Amino acid sequence: MSAALPDAERARYVLRLADTSLVVAQQLGACIGHAPALEEDLGLANIALDLLGQGRLLLTYAGELEGRGRDEVALAFLREPGEFVNLSLAEQPNGDFAQTLMRQLLLDAWQIELFEALERSADARLAAIAAKAVKETRYHLRYSGGWVVRLGDGTDESHARVQLALERLWPYTAELFDADALEEAVAAAALGPHPAALAPGWRARVQEVLAQATLTLPAPASFRWYGKRGEHNEHLGHLLAEMQILQRTYPGARW
Amino acid sequence: MVVPSAVSGPQGRERAERVLRTVMDPEIPVLSLHDLGVIRSLEVDGNRVRVGVTPTYSGCPATEVIRGALVAALRAGGFDAVEVFDVLRPAWSSADLTPEGRATLESYGIAPPQEPVHSTRALAGGGSPRRCPRCHGTDVECLSEFGSTPCKALYRCRGCHEPFDYFKCL
Numbered sequence: 529m530s531a532a533l534p535d536a537e538r539a540r541y542v543l544r545l546a547d548t549s550l551v552v553a554q555q556l557g558a559c560i561g562h563a564p565a566l567e568e569d570l571g572l573a574n575i576a577l578d579l580l581g582q583g584r585l586l587l588t589y590a591g592e593l594e595g596r597g598r599d600e601v602a603l604a605f606l607r608e609p610g611e612f613v614n615l616s617l618a619e620q621p622n623g624d625f626a627q628t629l630m631r632q633l634l635l636d637a638w639q640i641e642l643f644e645a646l647e648r649s650a651d652a653r654l655a656a657i658a659a660k661a662v663k664e665t666r667y668h669l670r671y672s673g674g675w676v677v678r679l680g681d682g683t684d685e686s687h688a689r690v691q692l693a694l695e696r697l698w699p700y701t702a703e704l705f706d707a708d709a710l711e712e713a714v715a716a717a718a719l720g721p722h723p724a725a726l727a728p729g730w731r732a733r734v735q736e737v738l739a740q741a742t743l744t745l746p747a748p749a750s751f752r753w754y755g756k757r758g759e760h761n762e763h764l765g766h767l768l769a770e771m772q773i774l775q776r777t778y779p780g781a782r783w
Numbered sequence: 784m785v786v787p788s789a790v791s792g793p794q795g796r797e798r799a800e801r802v803l804r805t806v807m808d809p810e811i812p813v814l815s816l817h818d819l820g821v822i823r824s825l826e827v828d829g830n831r832v833r834v835g836v837t838p839t840y841s842g843c844p845a846t847e848v849i850r851g852a853l854v855a856a857l858r859a860g861g862f863d864a865v866e867v868f869d870v871l872r873p874a875w876s877s878a879d880l881t882p883e884g885r886a887t888l889e890s891y892g893i894a895p896p897q898e899p900v901h902s903t904r905a906l907a908g909g910g911s912p913r914r915c916p917r918c919h920g921t922d923v924e925c926l927s928e929f930g931s932t933p934c935k936a937l938y939r940c941r942g943c944h945e946p947f948d949y950f951k952c953l
Contacts, residue, residue: 585841
């Protein structure tokens with residue numbers, strides 16, 4: 529184990545994890561009232577709620593580590609798009625039901641691997657948050673995986689749509705496992721896993737579902753986009769505009 | 784201010800415990816927080832009390848209501864310095880429900896959790912209800928993995944045809 533990471537660096541890492549959970553929570557929240565059946569509305573809402581809870585715990589911790597007096601509200605509602613460091617996969621649009629569920633499958637499988645590794649983090653607070661979150665995430669994967677199987681192994685139409693969703697989203701999965709200097713330092717300090725170490729477990733979980741769903745794994749792509757470094761396309765701006773409008777219009781509003 | 788004598792010493796702890804058994808879960812109003820198994824620690828010192836509480840799910844909206852209810856009940860019980868704090872580890876598990884809590888859930892119409900262990904395989908695990916809480920029939924089917932709250936799934940009994948909630952394993 530090497531030297532401990534400065535709190536400011538640790539805060540940047542925790543913020544990445546927080547932003548991914550928060551952005552997906554907001555995306556799934558936007559599906560409420562639009563899912564194909566009431567049961568799916570409830571399912572997506574409950575997953576959104578878990579992710580929001582995880583995001584809040586992580587944001588609060590990131591704010592404390594940062595030491596600039598920003599709480600979860602300031603971090604969620606008062607940062608600009610360029611300051612968000614979520615994975616690009618998280619901000620890809622909901623699209624149709626197939627795309628929403630495929631995005632969820634790819635992220636759920638990653639979060640399970642991540643949280644299982646973080647349970648062993650040298651950072652006790654991060655380990656406690658992960659230990660809680662991993663149990664919830666197993667249910668998320670059961671739901672998203674179940675739907676991907678049903679759609680993939682369903683009608684010609686549902687199969688084609690979910691295969692298309694997989695091909696659209698697949699290029700964004702490279703970011704999940706490409707380490708940058710911050711993640712190398714986090715791994716060296718035993719605070720979190722090396723991103724590349726999560727790949728085999730993630731791939732096994734995803735492939736198990738895709739095989740049952742009769743879907744074809746896309747070829748590896750050279751495309752790279754790094755949301756976790758603050759690189760975003762237009763989707764995040766629209767999402768944040770809706771998420772932040774109340775707090776920006778009525779600063780400090782509470783209810 | 785006069786401190787009620789029952790609040791100091793071991794009686795104080797007993798009294799605090801008695802109060803905790805009267806505070807109900809806001810979503811399942813027949814289930815006390817004690818039976819839900821979310822109370823992680825209790826320290827009583829004179830009329831000062833500190834309670835450690837763990838959330839059932841990270842995003843459960845009941846968590847803040849529970850905190851407020853605990854403070855109010857302990858104040859009404861004669862404690863004037865009440866502190867409620869979050870405990871994340873060990874994380875709450877459905878195995879923390881007391882046997883009384885499980886029986887209460889079933890009589891309220893919610894099937895209690897079965898199978899405390901999770902499978903790590905992608906689409907397996909999670910447990911399923913042993914029987915319908917209404918007619919006790921064992922032929923049941925899952926309608927939705929997620930029910931009215933994050934902690935429940937929606938099932939239907941093929942015997943009496945009634946839908947019912949199942950308290951999931953976590």
